Amino acid sequence: MIKPHRNHPLWLAFLLHRLSGVCLALYLPVHFLVLGLAIDETARLGGVLRWSETLPVEMAVMGLVFLLAVHLFGGLRLLVLEFLDWHDRQKSVAAAAVALSFAAAAAFFLQVI
Amino acid sequence: MSQAKEADLHVWRGDGNGGGLVRYAVPLRDSQTVLDAVTWIQRRLEPGLSFRFACRVGMCGTCAMTVNGKPRWTCRTRLKDVVENGRVVIAPLENLPVIKDLACDFSSFFGKWGKAGGRFAATATRLDAVAAIRPDSRRRRLADAGIECINCGVCYSACDVVRWNPAYLGPAALNRSWTLVNDERDGGREKRLRAVAGAGGCHNCHSHQGCATLCPNELNPTLSIAGLKRATALAVLKGEM
Ligand code: SF4
Ligand code: SF4
Ligand code: FES
16 A cells, blocks of 8 residues: 555656666566577577567567656656756646656557557 | 544554554544644643644644654644544654654754755854845745745655665755755855765655655745755866865
């Protein structure tokens, strides 16, 4: 359960940023491993690529695109907050960052299937 | 005044070594604050109950407690507004050592005001003319925005970075520092920026704005800390520190 003092949208935006960062950090080694296959194990790479075209994996990749987008837009939101003049629409900006990330993930998914 | 109903106040009793919630039934009254209810318990049921207050009108900043998990001024919180299913949980502020019951030790909180350069560094004496500062100047307006802090500790208690890193100076001390950075009469800028740029300083803040959301004075320490982040970054780029 979310503790009462954390129960506001901007804390949730912080949580999303942190979790997406951790998930991306966990995913990165796998990403490089697969890229590495392109150098000396092209046959296995072909297998991985075919597997990556199956629907469940496509959906997982959509999740990854969402994580990447939400981390990117969330990071931009923080840079704007901390380095430009203050504005009072912080919650709207956080909501827009999440909406944009959903849009990016959906666009990616529609394009691949 | 109707005295028909009662509320169950679950009040944290104990000291630095630990404690737990104790239930007290308190009659509900019109316009009664949480502080009134706690005072009622002390006067009628439990003379040994310890807590702090002074002004009872939201000016002194001493009566802050954790009410249903959120830090608040108890003198400005109506009991009826926080009763949930006939019950309210009242505990001491978080992130501060408990002395006894609802009274916390604020030494670390105020110590950090000093560490964050919270002391005004005068550049003139009382024999000099009063400094002329335009009320509409940018720095005066920035200082004005943060100056009404009454040191209540609500933001400090709500800040998760203080919880995770006890060395973090915290929203109130950094907010104070920002008001002085914008004080044209102050001569301690460089030292102060160094103090807030170091370990436990403004760059530790995650900008999650719990402080700004819960400050009863509607101040915005996140804004002040963002100002310090910019000021320290600029000072480094300009080679000033
Ligand atoms: S900034 Fe607000 S919440 Fe924090 S100590 Fe000052 S008055 Fe209290
Ligand atoms: S915005 Fe910064 S100072 Fe305020 S609660 Fe979050 S971490 Fe603490
Ligand atoms: S008693 Fe002074 S602020 Fe509540």
